[in-house]
Amino acid sequence: MKFKRILLKVSGEALIGDKNYGIDPLQLEQYSNEIKEIKRKGVEIAIVIGGGNIFRGIDAEKSGIERVQGDYMGMLATLINCMALQSQLEKIGCDTRLMSGVNIDQVCEPFIRRRAIRHLEKGRIVIFGAGLGKPYFTTDSTASLRAIEIEANVVLKGTRVDGIYTSDPEKDKNAKKFTEISFEDVYKNNLSIMDMTAFTLCKENKLPIIVFDMNKPKNLISIIDGKKIGTLVY
Numbered sequence: 001m002k003f004k005r006i007l008l009k010v011s012g013e014a015l016i017g018d019k020n021y022g023i024d025p026l027q028l029e030q031y032s033n034e035i036k037e038i039k040r041k042g043v044e045i046a047i048v049i050g051g052g053n054i055f056r057g058i059d060a061e062k063s064g065i066e067r068v069q070g071d072y073m074g075m076l077a078t079l080i081n082c083m084a085l086q087s088q089l090e091k092i093g094c095d096t097r098l099m100s101g102v103n104i105d106q107v108c109e110p111f112i113r114r115r116a117i118r119h120l121e122k123g124r125i126v127i128f129g130a131g132l133g134k135p136y137f138t139t140d141s142t143a144s145l146r147a148i149e150i151e152a153n154v155v156l157k158g159t160r161v162d163g164i165y166t167s168d169p170e171k172d173k174n175a176k177k178f179t180e181i182s183f184e185d186v187y188k189n190n191l192s193i194m195d196m197t198a199f200t201l202c203k204e205n206k207l208p209i210i211v212f213d214m215n216k217p218k219n220l221i222s223i224i225d226g227k228k229i230g231t232l233v234y
Helices: 012-016 025-040 057-063 067-091 113-121 139-149 183-188 196-204 219-224
Strands: 005-010 044-049 096-100 125-129 154-159 209-213 231-233
Touching (some): 005 025, 025 044, 025 219, 044 067, 044 113, 044 139, 067 125, 113 125, 139 154, 139 196, 183 196, 209 219
Parallel strands (some): 044 125, 096 125, 154 209
Antiparallel strands (some): 209 231
């Protein structure tokens, strides 16, 4: 598979690296260097980052915080990660734009579809923060919808696991990995890849997903080079 424009979805937890919490500078540096490398190959890049390394809105109720308020807190957590990645990318010479689903004029632009596409066409790396600006939607849903809006060729979902398995490989040693799987088979096997809203958006718009281990060096570059890394959902 060859891609002109991609949407890279990175989980906030993947940014933790060897730390217990927050952002691992070495992990951030690795991501940035690989993103710069695929930019050199002529790929147009948009990025969505989760905020789970800082705060997950879905966990808010457990700590006594009302769900809607917690979701907005989670959106702000994603912006912290986005700003960190933006800073690192610009440090190594990449031209970036940060666009947000929540208006914070001092640090980022509001999301405007036509403007986002224009940034990509001009060779800028576009980072989408603060989710969709609405509670009850995950960053997976943000990634799927933004990918459709900017007419990306694929969603690359970078996680800490090297693909999709029959069960959780961290808990089940006998779990088997899929190299390819259809959207229908994911439904039939009740596999957890994204939340149902995000997954259905990709299915209905025939947008393929590749789930891969973002923390393994060169994996992202190998996918862009056409190698079979992780699991393709088609």
